[in-house]
Amino acid sequence: MALKDTYEKPVGVIGAGSFGTVVANLLARNSQVVLFTRKPEMAKQIAMTRISQGQRLHKRVDVTNDLHYLSSVCDIIFPIVPSAFFRKMIRDLSPWLKPHHFLIHGTKGLIVNEDKWHDGKPDKTLMPEDVFTMSRLIRKETLVVRVGCLAGPNLSKELADGQPAATVVASRFDEVIREGQRLLRNELFQVYGSKDMTGIELAGVLKNIIAVAAGILVGLGFGENAHGLLVSRGLIEMVYLGRLLGGETSAFLGLAGVGDLVATCSTNLSRNFSLGYRLAKGEKLSEILSSVDEVAEGVNTIIIMKTLAENMGMRAPITESLYRVMHEEMTPEDALRLLMKSPFKIDFDIF
Amino acid sequence: MLIKTRKMALNLIRPVNKVDTKRRFEPIHAGSQEWPVVQLARNRKQFVQQVTDEAVERLILLRSGIGQLVDEIEKTRYHEKLRIKTNAWKVDPEDELIFWGKVKSRLLEIDKKDGKEAEDLAKLLLRDIVSRYAEEITGNFKQTSYKFARNIVTFGFARLLNAAKIKKFGSFFRNEYTLQDKIQITGEVEHLRTLARIGTIVMVPTHFSNLDSITLGYIINELGLPPFIYGAGLNLFNVEIFAYFMNSLGAYKVDRRKKNLIYLETLRTYSSLAIRKGNHSLFFPGGTRSRAGNIETKLKLGLLGTAIEAQRINYENNTEGRASKIFVVPVVINYNFVLEAPSLINDYLELKGQERYYVENDDFTTSGKILKFLVKFFTQGSNISVSIGKGMDLFGNYVDNEGKSIDKFGNYVNTREYFSYRGKINRDTQREEEYTRMLSIRIVDEYLRINQVFASHLVPFVAFEMLKKKYPDEDLYGLLRLPLDEIEIPYEIFKETFGRVRDRIFDLYNRGQIDIAPHLTGDLDQVIGHGIYNVGLYHARRPVIKNKTGNITSQDLTTLYYYRNRMDGYGLERYI
Numbered sequence: 070m071a072l073k074d075t076y077e078k079p080v081g082v083i084g085a086g087s088f089g090t091v092v093a094n095l096l097a098r099n100s101q102v103v104l105f106t107r108k109p110e111m112a113k114q115i116a117m118t119r120i121s122q123g124q125r126l127h128k129r130v131d132v133t134n135d136l137h138y139l140s141s142v143c144d145i146i147f148p149i150v151p152s153a154f155f156r157k158m159i160r161d162l163s164p165w166l167k168p169h170h171f172l173i174h175g176t177k178g179l180i181v182n183e184d185k186w187h188d189g190k191p192d193k194t195l196m197p198e199d200v201f202t203m204s205r206l207i208r209k210e211t212l213v214v215r216v217g218c219l220a221g222p223n224l225s226k227e228l229a230d231g232q233p234a235a236t237v238v239a240s241r242f243d244e245v246i247r248e249g250q251r252l253l254r255n256e257l258f259q260v261y262g263s264k265d266m267t268g269i270e271l272a273g274v275l276k277n278i279i280a281v282a283a284g285i286l287v288g289l290g291f292g293e294n295a296h297g298l299l300v301s302r303g304l305i306e307m308v309y310l311g312r313l314l315g316g317e318t319s320a321f322l323g324l325a326g327v328g329d330l331v332a333t334c335s336t337n338l339s340r341n342f343s344l345g346y347r348l349a350k351g352e353k354l355s356e357i358l359s360s361v362d363e364v365a366e367g368v369n370t371i372i373i374m375k376t377l378a379e380n381m382g383m384r385a386p387i388t389e390s391l392y393r394v395m396h397e398e399m400t401p402e403d404a405l406r407l408l409m410k411s412p413f414k415i416d417f418d419i420f
Numbered sequence: 421m422l423i424k425t426r427k428m429a430l431n432l433i434r435p436v437n438k439v440d441t442k443r444r445f446e447p448i449h450a451g452s453q454e455w456p457v458v459q460l461a462r463n464r465k466q467f468v469q470q471v472t473d474e475a476v477e478r479l480i481l482l483r484s485g486i487g488q489l490v491d492e493i494e495k496t497r498y499h500e501k502l503r504i505k506t507n508a509w510k511v512d513p514e515d516e517l518i519f520w521g522k523v524k525s526r527l528l529e530i531d532k533k534d535g536k537e538a539e540d541l542a543k544l545l546l547r548d549i550v551s552r553y554a555e556e557i558t559g560n561f562k563q564t565s566y567k568f569a570r571n572i573v574t575f576g577f578a579r580l581l582n583a584a585k586i587k588k589f590g591s592f593f594r595n596e597y598t599l600q601d602k603i604q605i606t607g608e609v610e611h612l613r614t615l616a617r618i619g620t621i622v623m624v625p626t627h628f629s630n631l632d633s634i635t636l637g638y639i640i641n642e643l644g645l646p647p648f649i650y651g652a653g654l655n656l657f658n659v660e661i662f663a664y665f666m667n668s669l670g671a672y673k674v675d676r677r678k679k680n681l682i683y684l685e686t687l688r689t690y691s692s693l694a695i696r697k698g699n700h701s702l703f704f705p706g707g708t709r710s711r712a713g714n715i716e717t718k719l720k721l722g723l724l725g726t727a728i729e730a731q732r733i734n735y736e737n738n739t740e741g742r743a744s745k746i747f748v749v750p751v752v753i754n755y756n757f758v759l760e761a762p763s764l765i766n767d768y769l770e771l772k773g774q775e776r777y778y779v780e781n782d783d784f785t786t787s788g789k790i791l792k793f794l795v796k797f798f799t800q801g802s803n804i805s806v807s808i809g810k811g812m813d814l815f816g817n818y819v820d821n822e823g824k825s826i827d828k829f830g831n832y833v834n835t836r837e838y839f840s841y842r843g844k845i846n847r848d849t850q851r852e853e854e855y856t857r858m859l860s861i862r863i864v865d866e867y868l869r870i871n872q873v874f875a876s877h878l879v880p881f882v883a884f885e886m887l888k889k890k891y892p893d894e895d896l897y898g899l900l901r902l903p904l905d906e907i908e909i910p911y912e913i914f915k916e917t918f919g920r921v922r923d924r925i926f927d928l929y930n931r932g933q934i935d936i937a938p939h940l941t942g943d944l945d946q947v948i949g950h951g952i953y954n955v956g957l958y959h960a961r962r963p964v965i966k967n968k969t970g971n972i973t974s975q976d977l978t979t980l981y982y983y984r985n986r987m988d989g990y991g992l993e994r995y996i
Binding site: 076078144163164167168169212214215241242243244 | 815817827828829831833834835836837838840841842843848850851854855858
């Protein structure tokens with residue numbers, strides 16, 4: 070497809086992980102792309118082999134190791150970096166950012182304020198204002214205000230294979246949504262828009278919790294009934310947790326919530342799902358974490374949300390049980406038994 | 421640890437500045453010819469014309485096509501007729517019914533025609549309506565009236581003040597005490613004066629009392645600044661004494677009854693154009709006086725949005741000079757006593773949670789009541805302090821003394837770029853709406869930061885919260901209905917709690933998150949006494965009072981609640 074218009078700045082993608090690479094390739098169908106990766110050797114390798122994360126790079130994707138360069142040639146940037154590295158990345162990027170930049174991130178994780186985060190664990194006094202989605206972090210750490218996020222059922226491998234899918238670009242700014250749509254849309258990839266950025270972000274983040282639980286259920290050998298029970302009760306728990314951080318219920322009922330939940334809860338293609346699966350099969354958390362390249366966001370999200378829910382006096386049974394299983398305080402089987410005893414008898418009560 | 425002694429209290433890391441009440445400020449403009457508001461008044465007819473032209477253009481864009489335009493005019497006519505029937509004010513012009521009757525006949529005429537003829541007629545009709553609105557809105561600043569009003573205020577009040585304080589024969593003519601002793605100005609005063617020389621100021625104060633406008637008019641003059649234009653509620657012009665002051669202070673008229681699009685666009689165009697011509701503007705982003713007594717947290721975005729639009733248009737036109745850069749200055753007025761408190765809090769309690777039209781009905785309805793209040797104010801004490809915030813650009817970045825925006829990392833920001841898309845500045849109203857919303861959040865943050873805590877704010881807060889804790893099962897309305905003879909807080913426990921909350925405030929003060937009045941640092945008993953004496957000083961029933969045994973009680977729980985709300989927003993409830 071020919072390039073669309075005369076204002077020919079390339080689009081930036083930060084992070085050459087599996088999702089970042091896929092997004093870079095999707096963008097390249099319509100625009101010139103600059104893809105950043107943190108490690109210089111990695112940048113060289115990808116540039117030479119034209120392969121990143123097992124995906125062949127579109128010819129319009131240039132690779133760089135220089136954030137300054139990327140931000141000077143690109144007006145629109147997609148940061149897609151695991152939450153564990155996001156803060157460092159955004160601080161490195163921040164000095165080069167100007168008010169005209171649009172930042173549309175694709176990271177479904179949470180970050181805790183530095184003074185409330187010690188050794189990978191949140192402080193006991195964690196409050197909602199200490200927990201940041203990536204858009205809130207961007208606003209805190211940079212002067213960029215036109216921020217958006219990507220969410221929805223977007224498993225990288227399937228996107229890379231060119232399977233039909235859709236995503237949501239959420240932003241408070243119509244123009245950011247329009248840009249996202251213009252840049253990403255193609256015949257097999259529909260791009261929806263939403264003004265509820267906080268809700269959409271949170272939906273993407275919190276579904277990872279339920280995905281871990283789904284992995285456990287399948288690992289324990291359970292079938293569709295259990296799966297259905299988990300997805301529906303899980304959605305409700307997601308909504309309640311989301312409200313702690315300012316998310317509206319409606320965001321959870323679309324692509325970013327239910328859509329992503331269903332996709333992620335069914336398959337080993339999801340890192341979160343496979344984490345749960347392996348826990349159910351008896352592996353320890355530390356073993357699992359050391360055996361993978363890309364960390365499942367669900368791990369941190371579970372820890373953070375469990376602490377937050379506790380401090381805010383909110384019951385989150387699925388999250389709590391997962392926390393205890395991850396920290397070996399409980400076996401997966403016992404956790405399931407406990408959940409089945411849960412006193413909540415009213416079904417759909419989140420409106 | 422309770423900071424008991426004044427000495428310990430003064431170990432506050434940030435020094436508490438005593439206000440220099442004898443300070444005089446030179447006017448920033450040598451002569452009044454340079455006042456933007458004078459230039460506006462000189463070219464009043466032209467300006468009304470410009471407002472009309474631009475508003476008509478905007479409306480035609482918003483309601484393109486003859487069908488939509490006629491619809492809008494008809495809607496307007498309908499609502500205006502309704503308004504005239506159900507909510508007439510003294511200040512409304514007598515020819516209103518006739519005018520809108522003529523509009524109806526003209527609409528009928530347009531109906532009979534079609535194509536370009538109909539469209540031209542509709543546009544003419546629109547223009548006439550807009551022109552009428554623009555004429556009503558535009559202020560009538562007269563230099564002579566301004567100077568006269570200013571002198572009356574300064575001379576008259578100073579006399580009252582001296583007569584009261586000195587109480588000797590001939591004291592009426594003494595000059596020892598000035599309004600400066602009563603109305604203390606604190607905060608970024610020099611910075612404001614500097615910015616007013618190099619750019620256009622949009623001052624956004626909190627709004628608690630109808631007295632605010634006079635207080636602000638006074639301090640603007642005291643600081644040597646030219647008069648600001650200001651959107652005064654049209655209903656204020658029902659009261660003669662206010663009508664005079666409003667006009668002479670540079671007010672333009674805002675009719676909150678008129679919610680139709682044609683009026684609102686005309687109003688917005690007025691504000692936007694006036695700002696673009698370098699008129700310093702003042703508006704209360706809260707829209708109306710705070711009914712619950714708290715510092716506003718939800719701001720009205722309409723007029724605030726015109727400042728952002730004006731900045732974008734200035735950038736588009738590459739405007740040079742003073743008119744080109746617009747600065748936002750938040751201001752907090754700190755009172756011990758708000759005359760209208762009882763009726764305001766009643767309004768709030770009745771309408772809680774709903775946004776409804778209300779009839780303006782308060783203690784300022786007669787000139788007599790106001791004068792009575794002013795006399796009491798000057799003869800019996802109770803100071804007002806006005807906190808001037810640091811100037812910001814329209815994105816909430818602070819600006820330095822050259823008016824350059826500095827981001828949170830200390831780098832200069834080129835604010836033009838916030839309006840650009842694909843390398844060019846473009847008009848995006850949704851973007852500007854979002855920017856306005858963001859600005860309002862920053863302004864509220866600043867309000868909380870520069871708010872000066874008085875003892876008379878803290879005392880009702882502690883008292884009310886202690887009551888709340890004592891009756892945990894009561895909701896707000898239950899609390900307010902508690903029998904007064906059951907209300908008793910033992911003094912020693914009150915004092916201890918007060919000290920704890922005060923410590924927290926000192927902590928916030930050290931971190932630059934709040935401001936405190938110097939008297940707050942004194943001896944705890946004295947501070948509490950001062951607070952009890954001053955809170956709601958002139959209300960018939962006092963919100964906080966000591967009973968015969970020296971314990972804390974109240975004569976009116978709803979006003980207690982009102983004054984308590986002033987300390988909302990800091991999470992101090994956790995320290996009770």
